[in-house]
Amino acid sequence: MGKDGSSFFFTTMLEETAKWAQKNSLWPMTFGTSCCGIEMMSTISSTYDLARFGAEVVRFSPRQADLLIVAGTITTKMAPVLRTIYDQMLEPKWVIAMGACSSSGGIFDTYSVLQGIDEIMPVDVYVPGCPPIPEGLIHAILHLQKQIDKSLERKPAEKPTFEDSQNAMSYRKSVDGVKANFIITPEYVNEQKNLRGEK
Amino acid sequence: MKTSSVSPNAKYLATQMALTEYLKTQFGTGRKIELDNFEEVIVWAKDPADAKRCVKDFMTDKNIQMDFLSDLTAYDNKDGEDGDKRFVLVYQLFSRTFHTRIRLKCLLDENESALTIVDLFAGANWLEREVYDMFGIDFKGHPNLRRIMMDERFTGHPLRKEYPMKQREPFKDNIRLHLGANEDK
Amino acid sequence: MENQQQDLYNPNVLINIGPNHPATHGTLRVMCRINGEVIEDANCEIGYLHRAIEKLGEEKTYHQWMVYTDRLNYCSALNNNITYAMTVENLMKISPTDRCMYIRVVCMELSRIIDHIVCIAANALDLGAMTVFFLLIHWREEAYTMIESMCGMRLTTTYARIGGMSYDLPDGFAQRLKKFCDEIPKAIDEIEGLLTGNRIWIDRTKNVGVITKEDCAQFSVTGPCARASGIDMDLRRDRPYYIYPELDFDVVVGSGGDVYDRYLVRMEEMRQSVRILKQCNEKMPNGPLWVDDKRVLIPNKLDVYTKMEVLIHHFKIFMEGIDVPKGEAYTCTEGPNGEVGFYIVSRGGPKAWRIRVKSPSFTHFQVFEKTIKGGKIPDAIAHLGSVNIIAGELDR
Numbered sequence: 049m050g051k052d053g054s055s056f057f058f059t060t061m062l063e064e065t066a067k068w069a070q071k072n073s074l075w076p077m078t079f080g081t082s083c084c085g086i087e088m089m090s091t092i093s094s095t096y097d098l099a100r101f102g103a104e105v106v107r108f109s110p111r112q113a114d115l116l117i118v119a120g121t122i123t124t125k126m127a128p129v130l131r132t133i134y135d136q137m138l139e140p141k142w143v144i145a146m147g148a149c150s151s152s153g154g155i156f157d158t159y160s161v162l163q164g165i166d167e168i169m170p171v172d173v174y175v176p177g178c179p180p181i182p183e184g185l186i187h188a189i190l191h192l193q194k195q196i197d198k199s200l201e202r203k204p205a206e207k208p209t210f211e212d213s214q215n216a217m218s219y220r221k222s223v224d225g226v227k228a229n230f231i232i233t234p235e236y237v238n239e240q241k242n243l244r245g246e247k
Numbered sequence: 248m249k250t251s252s253v254s255p256n257a258k259y260l261a262t263q264m265a266l267t268e269y270l271k272t273q274f275g276t277g278r279k280i281e282l283d284n285f286e287e288v289i290v291w292a293k294d295p296a297d298a299k300r301c302v303k304d305f306m307t308d309k310n311i312q313m314d315f316l317s318d319l320t321a322y323d324n325k326d327g328e329d330g331d332k333r334f335v336l337v338y339q340l341f342s343r344t345f346h347t348r349i350r351l352k353c354l355l356d357e358n359e360s361a362l363t364i365v366d367l368f369a370g371a372n373w374l375e376r377e378v379y380d381m382f383g384i385d386f387k388g389h390p391n392l393r394r395i396m397m398d399e400r401f402t403g404h405p406l407r408k409e410y411p412m413k414q415r416e417p418f419k420d421n422i423r424l425h426l427g428a429n430e431d432k
Numbered sequence: 433m434e435n436q437q438q439d440l441y442n443p444n445v446l447i448n449i450g451p452n453h454p455a456t457h458g459t460l461r462v463m464c465r466i467n468g469e470v471i472e473d474a475n476c477e478i479g480y481l482h483r484a485i486e487k488l489g490e491e492k493t494y495h496q497w498m499v500y501t502d503r504l505n506y507c508s509a510l511n512n513n514i515t516y517a518m519t520v521e522n523l524m525k526i527s528p529t530d531r532c533m534y535i536r537v538v539c540m541e542l543s544r545i546i547d548h549i550v551c552i553a554a555n556a557l558d559l560g561a562m563t564v565f566f567l568l569i570h571w572r573e574e575a576y577t578m579i580e581s582m583c584g585m586r587l588t589t590t591y592a593r594i595g596g597m598s599y600d601l602p603d604g605f606a607q608r609l610k611k612f613c614d615e616i617p618k619a620i621d622e623i624e625g626l627l628t629g630n631r632i633w634i635d636r637t638k639n640v641g642v643i644t645k646e647d648c649a650q651f652s653v654t655g656p657c658a659r660a661s662g663i664d665m666d667l668r669r670d671r672p673y674y675i676y677p678e679l680d681f682d683v684v685v686g687s688g689g690d691v692y693d694r695y696l697v698r699m700e701e702m703r704q705s706v707r708i709l710k711q712c713n714e715k716m717p718n719g720p721l722w723v724d725d726k727r728v729l730i731p732n733k734l735d736v737y738t739k740m741e742v743l744i745h746h747f748k749i750f751m752e753g754i755d756v757p758k759g760e761a762y763t764c765t766e767g768p769n770g771e772v773g774f775y776i777v778s779r780g781g782p783k784a785w786r787i788r789v790k791s792p793s794f795t796h797f798q799v800f801e802k803t804i805k806g807g808k809i810p811d812a813i814a815h816l817g818s819v820n821i822i823a824g825e826l827d828r
Contacts, residue, residue, distance in 0.1 A: 079452060081459050082481055082824050083506035083588055086550070090576075093569040108454040124417040125398055126459055126480045129451050155499060158484035159405055159414050160397065179587055217417045259671055284759035285522045316652050317764070322777055322786035339762060339775070339790070343649075343663070346670045350762065370651035373798050381486075396479035396827060406487055 070114075070140065071196040072102040074189065077113030077137065079130065081120025084147035087179040088119045096182035101189050110136040115192075117185075121149035122162045127217050134169050135210075142196075144188055145171045148178045168213040259346040263287065266347050269310060274301065289350045295361040298336065298353040302364055305340055305349060313340035313349055316364075319374035321355075321382050325408045330354045334384055336361055360385035381406035398422060447809070451480045457554055458823020460797065462804075462812070469808045476801045481827040489776075489787030493753030494520055494594060497787065502588035504772075504789060505825045507550045508543035509589045510579070511767045517592040518673070519763040519774040523756055524594075526728065531719045532596050533674045538609070538712050539582075539591065540765070541705040545616070546575045547768035547820070548656075548698040555695070555817030556627065559636050564623055571619050578608055594754065595728035596721050606713055613710050620702055627695070637691035641807070641815030643799055644689060651799045655770025655792055657819060660697045661689035667766035678715075681708050691818040728754050753782020762790075769793060769820050791825040 076098075080088050092098045092106055107113040110133045122130055134143070145165055148154035151174045153163035165171060172195060175188040208216065267288045271280050278301075279291040292298035305313040318339035329335055332354040340349045355361060363386040364371045375386045376395040383404040386392055393399055399422050403410055449462040459480035465473040485500045492500075501516045502509035514536045521528065528536070549568045556564035576586040581602050583591040591598055627633045648658045658665055666683040668676045684700040686693035722729050730749060735742040758780045764773030770792025777786040796819045804812040 083503055085458070086506055087587060090569065090573065094566045095570060095573045121481060121483055123480060123482055124415060125421070125482070126451060127417060128420050129480075133452060156483045156485075156488070158412060158488060159410070159416075160482050160484055162417070181586060214419055217419045283761055284525065284757070285761040285763065287762065314649055317771065318762075318773065318775065318788070318790045320775065320788045322788070326779070328779060337775070337788075339773075343665055348762070368650055368652070369802075370795050370798055373794065394479075396482040398479075405484065408490075410487075412484075412487060412491060 067196055071193040073104070074102050074115040074142070074192070075105050075107050075113045076103050076115045076117050077107055077110050077133070079116060079118045079120075079133065081118075081122065081126065082149070084119035084149070084179040087182060088117060088146065088185065091182040091185045096186065098186065098189070101186065101193075103189070110134075111138065113137060114140060115142050115144065117144045117146055118150045118165050119146040119179075121154065121156060122165055123160050124162055124217070125160070127162050127168055130165065131168050131213055131217065142172045142192055143169060144173045144175060144185075144192065146175045146185060146188070147180060148176060151176065154178060166208070167216045168208060170208065262345050263347045266311065266345075266349070270349070273308075274304070283350070287348050287350060289352060292351060292353040295336075295353055295355065295359070298338065298351060299362045299364055299367075301351055302338060302340070302367060305351075306367065311347075311349070312342045312344050315341040315343055316368040316370060316374075317341045317348075319364075319371055319378065321378045321384055323382070323406065323408045324354070332359075333357045334382060336378070336384065338364075355384060357383075360387050362387055363389040365389060380404070383407070449809075449812075454558075457817070457821055458826070460821060460823060460826065462801075462816075464804075464809070464812075466809065469810075471804055471807055471809060471812060474801055474804050474812075476797060478797065478823075478826055481823045483824075483828065485828045486787055486789060489784050491783070493782045494756065494784065495750065495753065497784070498592070499588075499590050502590055503824050504791065504828065505547070505767065505769060505793075505822050506587060507822055508547035508768045509587060510539040510543040510591055511547075511765065512772060513590060513592040514540055515763065515765045515767070515772050516774050517594050518765065519761055519776055520594045520756065522761045522763050523759060523776055523778055524725075524727065524754075526595055526723055526725055528596065528723055529720050530675075530717045531721050532723070534712050534716050535597055535601060535721070536592065537674055537676070537679075538709060538716075541708045541712070542575060542579065544705045544768040545702050546572050548702050549575075551768075551818070551820040552623070552695060552698055555691075555814070558813050558817045559633070561627065561633070564626055567619070567626075568623060571616055574612060574616075578605070578612060581605065581608070593728075593730060595723045595725060596730070600721050606716070609709060609713050613706050613713070617703060617706060620699060624699060628699075634692065636810070636814055637695065637818075639688070640691045640811045641800075641803055641818065642688065642690045643803055647799055647802065648689075651802075652795050653770070653792075653799055654795075655767065656684075656694055656697045656701060657770065657796055657799075659684060660686035660693040662687050667764065667771060673765060675712075679708050679711050691814050694818045755782065756780065756784075764790065767792065769822065769825070770796065789825075789828050791828065793821045793823075793826040797821050797826060 078088055090096060116134060116137060118130065145151045149156060150165045153161050173188045173192050175184050177184050267282065270288060270290060274290065277293055281289050283289055290301065292301050305311050321334050321336045324330060324333055324335050334355040336353045336355055338351040340351065361384055363375055373395060375389055376392060378384050379386065379392055380394040380396050381404060394401060398418050400418060401416055445466050447464050447466055449464065451459045451461045461477040463475045464471045488500060489497050498513060498516060501512040504512050549572050553565040553568040579589060580586050583589050583599055643653060643657060643661050645662050648661050648663050654665065662685065664683065664685050669683055681704045684697050684704065686697050731742045731746055736746045756778045758778060760777040762773060762775040764771045772792060773790035775788040775790065776784050779785045800815060800819055804815060
């Protein structure tokens with residue numbers, strides 16, 4: 049580092065080369081659960097070829113991939129599986145939340161669906177759509193490439209940490225035997241309705 | 248590989264109408280037989296044992312031959328419109344020879360258990376597990392009655408009317424899977 | 433004990449073909465106990481995509497729930513939409529117009545073609561034939577373009593409405609459909625040339641994953657899987673609905689019940705679907721699309737924006753919901769995968785009391801659990817691909 053804070057030519061070139069190599073060869077680990085998985089299949093195949101953006105090899109093993117594309121609804125039963133796969137990936141890794149269901153639960157606000165994967169892992173790019181058309185996913189990958197361009201040194205995600213993710217997936221949080229963090233009971237629903245003056 | 252060409256088979260309608268009359272004469276004593284909105288026949292069994300007997304009779308009767316179990320489900324009768332008991336168990340039967348349909352219903356109380364039909368139709372195994380998971384209806388004689396859709400540690404039965412829509416119970420890990428006799432492996 | 437004496441090394445290796453696996457189409461889990469490569473015991477676990485669609489049926493109005501029907505069998509969403517609309521129309525004793533019936537049959541056959549494309553492409557991809565996958569998916573994109581011109585969306589269409597369809601066919605659709613019907617048989621022939629006589633494909637798929645006729649009856653298997661096992665059952669011919677009695681098509685029945693037969697049945701069914709599409713294209717009547725029933729008729733947008741009563745009518749249909757009489761109905765159609773059925777119990781009013789989805793994949797997966805015991809792991813993978821398990825339909 050020079051006196052005015054600027055980097056030397058050699059280290060900058062090295063960083064730039066590393067960034068260029070990383071962003072142009074993102075190997076995705078496709079985690080396709082439901083309908084978005086079919087659109088992801090369409091993106092990877094011949095008409096909307098994802099391989100021209102560097103995703104040449106679609107690796108089904110987390111240890112050999114650096115981009116996790118979560119396409120589809122993640123239920124509470126599937127959440128530990130997803131977290132395990134995320135933990136098995138090596139740094140540096142990026143996550144794309146494809147579709148409405150993985151961004152925020154989508155149209156399913158029910159008793160078994162995780163309302164967005166950002167409860168259990170840090171997400172880089174969210175792609176809206178139900179399902180997003182293949183051009184949407186390609187736009188997301190290009191956006192991610194621009195993000196990588198800005199900084200290779202990713203700020204470690206502050207939230208959610210590993211403990212946060214385990215807490216989000218667990219109900220045994222407190223010691224005095226309370227079952228869930230918060231249980232929505234019919235009484236609570238009626239109370240809220242009264243407060244809003246609906247009843 | 249042989250192909251069989253189409254034949255205008257609207258005669259299933261006549262067989263379906265005739266089936267209602269036949270059921271009223273043969274099986275109508277003590278059981279209510281009615282038609283639904285689509286003119287298909289519904290048979291109300293008296294109790295769970297009677298329901299199983301009906302399924303067996305429908306299978307073996309030469310004029311009915313219901314050899315296909317399309318569906319096995321239940322619904323919550325909380326407002327009491329279909330009878331004074333809590334749940335209604337629904338069997339949907341289909342005949343491959345006559346192409347007719349029968350819906351068999353049975354009223355169940357909250358703690359009453361139904362009889363399993365796994366010995367008649369092996370495919371009822373998972374269907375009954377799903378009914379147990381969603382409603383809490385116990386099936387006597389089922390070889391493997393445990394939850395199928397939800398995690399096995401889940402409490403509550405989601406499709407009951409009083410279960411709130413958004414009450415989530417997440418778990419940190421996945422449960423070990425029973426594998427036949429080796430339950431501890 | 434004898435097992436362990438025969439094989440000195442402990443045979444109890446547990447392998448988990450887990451919820452996330454390239455060969456599992458969707459999220460399902462098969463836990464196997466293997467001895468060498470032979471699967472001795474298998475247990476399947478589902479529920480990894482349980483999204484509570486049936487409970488949502490009790491909370492949403494009939495039109496609002498139409499959206500969820502796409503997400504059941506997402507490879508052939510049009511079929512689910514139409515079956516659901518058919519069920520509610522049966523509940524209300526409404527019969528759609530001629531033009532509506534023809535358009536619905538066109539949609540159902542088109543979705544049958546694309547579902548079979550996905551099944552064969554994914555099956556071939558699992559067994560290593562990547563060329564087949566890339567060649568076939570191109571035709572799925574062509575079909576997507578046609579579907580997008582009809583209703584605006586490629587995959588999750590929500591095209592049918594109760595009493596009609598949301599949009600009429602666009603201009604020039606007849607020519608596009610004709611072009612599609614002329615070109616796709618050549619593609620099917622190309623794939624047949626690649627796979628049907630291929631020594632490797634035959635070795636991998638013949639006598640693999642045999643579902644016997646007795647298993648089909650016991651486990652209530654329907655659709656191409658049952659027909660490949662020799663059971664001659666097709667709801668389009670046996671309990672015909674809409675205009676199927678007037679159409680001329682063959683029902684394809686196999687004999688072996690193995691993966692090879694299911695592949696052949698699907699290829700031939702695609703050809704028969706093209707035949708049906710050609711006939712529908714020629715006979716398509718010009719007439720009203722919507723049924724003339726005040727309870728469900730969604731009025732023309734131009735009238736909605738200019739006339740007061742029509743605006744109120746439109747508002748009531750979408751805000752309150754349509755008023756369905758008390759009763760129940762079970763309607764099923766011959767979907768690409770088997771018998772897709774909807775059982776709706778209604779206590780009157782705009783929301784259903786109970787909606788039950790009868791999905792073919794549920795029963796097919798149960799048969800899968802039984803048939804892979806005794807086979808090898810690669811055979812199980814080939815079998816899984818051919819049975820076409822769609823996780824959205826399996827778990828609902």
